[in-house]
Amino acid sequence: MKMTGAQIIVETLIEQGCDTVFGYPGGFVLNIYDELYKAQDRINHIIGAHEQGAAHAADGYARASGKVGVVIATSGPGATNLVTGIANAFLDSVPLVAITGNVPLNLLGRDSFQEVDIMGVTMPITKHNYIVRSVNELASILREAFYIAKSGRPGPVLVDIPKDIQLASAEYKKQTPAEKKSYSLPAESEIDEIASLISESKKPYIYSGGGIVISDASDEVKALAEKIDAPIGLSIMGLSALDGNHPNNLGMTGMHGHYASIKANYEADLIIALGVRFSDRATGNKSKYAPNAKIVHIDIDPAEFGKNIDVFKSVNGDVKAILRKLTEKIAKTKHPEWWDQINEFRAFENENAPKAEGMHPRNIIEKINAKADEKTIVATDVGQHQMWTAQFFKFKGRRTFLTSGGLGTMGYGMGAAIGGCIGSGGQRTILVTGDGSYGMNLHETVTAVSNGLPIIIVVMNNHTLGMVRQWQKLFFGERYSNTTLNRKTDFVALAKAFGADGARAETEAQFDAALEKALATNGPFLIDCVIDIDERVLPMIPAGSSIDSMIVN
Amino acid sequence: MNNATDNNDREQFILSVLVSNHFGVLTRISGLFSRRGYNIDSLNVGETENPALSRMTIIVTGDDYIKSQIVKQLAKLQEVKKVELLPKAETVLREHLLIKISVDRQTRSEITEAVNVFRGKIVDFNTESLTIEINGEPSKLNAFIEFTKNYGIIEICRSGALAMKRGAYSL
Numbered sequence: 001m002k003m004t005g006a007q008i009i010v011e012t013l014i015e016q017g018c019d020t021v022f023g024y025p026g027g028f029v030l031n032i033y034d035e036l037y038k039a040q041d042r043i044n045h046i047i048g049a050h051e052q053g054a055a056h057a058a059d060g061y062a063r064a065s066g067k068v069g070v071v072i073a074t075s076g077p078g079a080t081n082l083v084t085g086i087a088n089a090f091l092d093s094v095p096l097v098a099i100t101g102n103v104p105l106n107l108l109g110r111d112s113f114q115e116v117d118i119m120g121v122t123m124p125i126t127k128h129n130y131i132v133r134s135v136n137e138l139a140s141i142l143r144e145a146f147y148i149a150k151s152g153r154p155g156p157v158l159v160d161i162p163k164d165i166q167l168a169s170a171e172y173k174k175q176t177p178a179e180k181k182s183y184s185l186p187a188e189s190e191i192d193e194i195a196s197l198i199s200e201s202k203k204p205y206i207y208s209g210g211g212i213v214i215s216d217a218s219d220e221v222k223a224l225a226e227k228i229d230a231p232i233g234l235s236i237m238g239l240s241a242l243d244g245n246h247p248n249n250l251g252m253t254g255m256h257g258h259y260a261s262i263k264a265n266y267e268a269d270l271i272i273a274l275g276v277r278f279s280d281r282a283t284g285n286k287s288k289y290a291p292n293a294k295i296v297h298i299d300i301d302p303a304e305f306g307k308n309i310d311v312f313k314s315v316n317g318d319v320k321a322i323l324r325k326l327t328e329k330i331a332k333t334k335h336p337e338w339w340d341q342i343n344e345f346r347a348f349e350n351e352n353a354p355k356a357e358g359m360h361p362r363n364i365i366e367k368i369n370a371k372a373d374e375k376t377i378v379a380t381d382v383g384q385h386q387m388w389t390a391q392f393f394k395f396k397g398r399r400t401f402l403t404s405g406g407l408g409t410m411g412y413g414m415g416a417a418i419g420g421c422i423g424s425g426g427q428r429t430i431l432v433t434g435d436g437s438y439g440m441n442l443h444e445t446v447t448a449v450s451n452g453l454p455i456i457i458v459v460m461n462n463h464t465l466g467m468v469r470q471w472q473k474l475f476f477g478e479r480y481s482n483t484t485l486n487r488k489t490d491f492v493a494l495a496k497a498f499g500a501d502g503a504r505a506e507t508e509a510q511f512d513a514a515l516e517k518a519l520a521t522n523g524p525f526l527i528d529c530v531i532d533i534d535e536r537v538l539p540m541i542p543a544g545s546s547i548d549s550m551i552v553n
Numbered sequence: 554m555n556n557a558t559d560n561n562d563r564e565q566f567i568l569s570v571l572v573s574n575h576f577g578v579l580t581r582i583s584g585l586f587s588r589r590g591y592n593i594d595s596l597n598v599g600e601t602e603n604p605a606l607s608r609m610t611i612i613v614t615g616d617d618y619i620k621s622q623i624v625k626q627l628a629k630l631q632e633v634k635k636v637e638l639l640p641k642a643e644t645v646l647r648e649h650l651l652i653k654i655s656v657d658r659q660t661r662s663e664i665t666e667a668v669n670v671f672r673g674k675i676v677d678f679n680t681e682s683l684t685i686e687i688n689g690e691p692s693k694l695n696a697f698i699e700f701t702k703n704y705g706i707i708e709i710c711r712s713g714a715l716a717m718k719r720g721a722y723s724l
Contacts, residue, residue: 123580
């Protein structure tokens with residue numbers, strides 16, 4: 001059937017199983033928006049307050065649903081506003097297709113109005129990107145973009161479509177979306193080798209990350225851990241992969257990890273690393289990382305082997321399939337002495353943990369946790385509140401934690417919460433943010449209001465950029481340069497101005513009441529939680545240091 | 554030992570890369586090198602027997618860590634169809650040099666003699682200068698350039714190395 005480029009774009013999105021797109025209209029995507037208007041019974045479009053928020057929403061949608069997120073923006077500033085969102089998705093391996101309009105082909109390269117070489121700009125932060133130069137290749141490029149975004153290690157793909165391509169006509173025929181790339185199991189001998197390393201190990205430690213979420217391998221990790229009696233530590237990206245209450249789960253490792261998880265990671269004689277990339281935030285000083293351990297690394301991206309940490313044995317493939325095979329092959333074992341040691345670490349952790357009382361962030365997170373079920377989506381921004389959430393929230397369901405792990409994007413949370421809420425089919429969503437981070441993209445609250453989304457925005461308001469302040473206190477002689485915000489913003493009034501509801505909580509009782517009210521509200525509700533300016537995130541291993549420099553209290 | 558953190562000895566190595574003959578592919582590849590902090594000594598790109606593919610020869614200096622990372626990171630790019638490290642001993646390596654040297658009556662004959670020894674060719678000739686082309690291993694070109702430094706080099710243009718593995722093998 002003959003169609004215009006703009007029609008082909010919308011039809012291909014629908015064909016690829018896309019039910020919701022996020023974006024913001026503008027001059028060079030007008031034709032696409034016209035087709036979206038006509039197809040609104042088949043595909044939903046959510047307009048953000050800003051392209052960055054729309055990009056984060058598409059990212060949150062993808063993380064919560066497991067589908068490819070789609071964001072549309074116009075040329076020039078629309079396209080450049082996507083950049084942080086695309087980079088964020090790239091660092092956290094989130095499948096995203098970003099579609100941008102551009103000036104007509106004959107105006108490209110002439111510094112035309114709203115022209116930016118977005119392909120050049122996004123080359124280092126996309127898995128792949130395109131500029132479409134003929135309407136005849138438009139559908140196939142979009143299909144390829146979806147395939148690349150979701151295959152292997154997922155990531156963002158950008159397709160830049162000049163205006164005249166949207167207007168030109170070509171033949172379009174609906175196709176079934178391609179399955180994502182399949183991976184064959186590694187050779188039997190590879191798996192045998194890991195199995196024998198496991199059987200020799202007395203102190204195994206399973207270190208799992210975002211790859212477990214992507215590969216849907218939570219049950220397989222649990223089965224392995226139970227069979228070989230190993231503790232599990234998680235990277236921040238892996239937190240929602242494993243039930244926070246599972247007895248083998250020691251929680252997050254790394255810079256602000258759980259003491260027991262960090263210690264077990266350090267003392268282990270075998271690290272079984274699953275779908276992780278040994279980020280510097282997780283390893284600290286690499287030369288002192290897990291000094292007594294052989295490291296086995298299973299990942300879908302072979303470029304991660306030996307990139308940050310030398311590994312003893314690496315196996316490339318889909319972690320879920322490999323774990324199934326591996327767990328079948330190994331004998332059930334027990335490591336009571338190892339667990340005695342781990343339980344000592346846990347006891348130390350518990351003794352030194354902050355008390356969950358009053359307006360201490362731990363108390364706030366635990367109260368939220370008590371009201372959450374396995375479907376509740378939790379989003380965060382970046383900073384102290386993010387680490388407190390990672391430390392104290394007990395995740396129950398896969399794909400329920402939306403956080404900027406790799407890029408560390410302040411301002412990610414509001415958009416992500418919107419996308420996550422929609423991607424989860426409208427589940428209760430809780431955004432834990434800070435007064436600094438929320439300030440970066442708070443205008444995106446309007447999108448939550450317009451769509452009546454049940455998002456509770458918990459602002460941990462310490463009137464400072466808390467994480468930076470923490471570093472300034474520890475390493476910069478308490479010179480609090482530009483971090484003490486002390487803004488006069490009334491967040492509750494602001495929420496109301498946006499059309500949401502809200503309440504301020506200065507005491508535990510006020511917080512309890514606010515949370516009850518928020519849970520009874522169907523739309524967005526903001527709780528302005530006043531917390532202490534000097535509250536710190538502990539433990540902390542300073543950047544580039546090792547466990548010997550851990551600050552516990 | 555940790556390659557991911559230690560600095561090992563640096564050496565020069567030869568990469569042969571088959572890439573899609575697409576718009577922007579050169580930027581994508583050179584961008585990868587600069588983004589990850591790898592230095593390119595030379596890069597050459599040209600068409601192949603298959604019009605859909607171009608072949609690049611990239612000479613890089615780095616340690617073992619950089620060597621393995623470059624191959625893996627290149628292989629991740631959608632437009633890279635094949636990437637291979639060519640072993641020096643089994644590889645034909647050739648580069649083309651154009652060099653313009655200022656001459657006078659006396660030095661002209663000395664240089665002409667050297668051109669013959671190096672099996673080069675004089676391709677342009679006037680009273681003030683000679684333009685010479687030479688091909689061969691980069692080390693041979695270096696040796697010739699070194700020699701001509703005594704005479705006054707006006708300008709140099711090098712193609713970057715081309716490389717192909719010996720025998721019936723193809724990339």
